[in-house]
Amino acid sequence: MKKRILSIMLSASLSLLLAACGKEKAESATAQADLPANAPAVGTPIQDVAKQADGKPKQGGEYATTAWEDLELPGQGLEDIVKKYQPQIDSIPEGDPAENAVMEKMQSELNSAPVNPALDGKKIKIAGFISPLEVDDKKGMVKEFLLVPYFGACIHVPPPPLNQTLLVKPQEGKSIGMEQMYEPVWVSGTILTKQVHTNLAEAGYQITDAKVEIYQESDAQQQDN
Template sequence: MKANHCLLIGFFLFLSGCDTETATNAEQASEAATLPADAPALGTKIQQLTGSGAKTTSQTGEYPQIAWEDLELPGHGLEDIVKKYQPQIDAIPEGDPAEEAVMDKMQAELNTAPVNPAMNGKKIKLPGFVAPLEIDESNGMVGDFLLVPYFGACIHLPPPPLSQTLLVKPKTGKSIGMERVYEPVWVSGTIKTESTKTDLADAGYKIVDAAIEMYQEPNDETQ
């Protein structure tokens, strides 16, 4: 049905990173007002910046670039879960309370989606946003943080699933200043499939001694 199809699309957008259109309620608008004027909109996905003129690097070298989808276990990614439940949604009459039950199942399955064991021990380079866990007050630098695929995750918006959340421990003196915490970054290092509970969210991966680079330098005019 048309209505059910629209419901599915809306659910897809929400699960794929709280797209910009979903970050419009009063609470989120209030939190957004505290961010710098040039900060991304809450819910902006890192994929939206790819190819938009931001500085990128080669996929070759010691740390090959990967995509966030590579962290999902094949068959258990967002698109796989939506396809699995789509026939059920299509079969539910419009307005039936069963719709909500199916959505809850989809949400629960996404939240518990397993990590991809094939990624363990690989050297990778991945772009994303920073959700700080620690701050070095002596120099205003970010310490440990969660790398997430959309802006505001774990702080202003719900956290991603385990398979889309990385605990990052930067190399000593190689992190970023808190004044730039709203900017996307590149994280390079050896990834481990190791689950960790933090005060913000649970992470399914960890990178220790990570190298951090800004994804887009201020005033960069590179096409």
């Protein structure tokens, strides 16, 4: 069970056990049943539905396509931290209270995972999923959201580490409709390495005045050419 949980955390970039934020597995299954039929499975990583380009801007492009790994510092990413604690967790008998203590210590390190200062002020384009913070019911638009690397983060499953969470404030008229918030998106704008607290999670980055578009596979293919 422990190895399976760690595997999920690595492959789907989950930073917490589901129980750590009060979300039981059964609740996740119920949440999935409540989602539209075309919504991704809860916990689906963006890499499974969106082909990331190689980090270079397309010809004549203003924004450099950025992968989620670029938001981490070498040796201090999610995978590195989980691997660091895995031997300790594997050595503790299932159900031993010591296991929770180690998991809490690991989670504390994930929550303080440093951002990449080299990105501050850069114009980037990154694909991800939306966890809405504020919506305009009259216009039917998402006004503010967290961009996260796997579907349902902060709502149906736990939030990612600090350095894998971006607060996004779209340009006027450059956001998406509420009915589209289950789809992967491209976010383009100037990224700031500025931590901010939200009612869903702590974000290590911000992109204000952002342009938000529904992800299209052809977009990534064009940037690879």
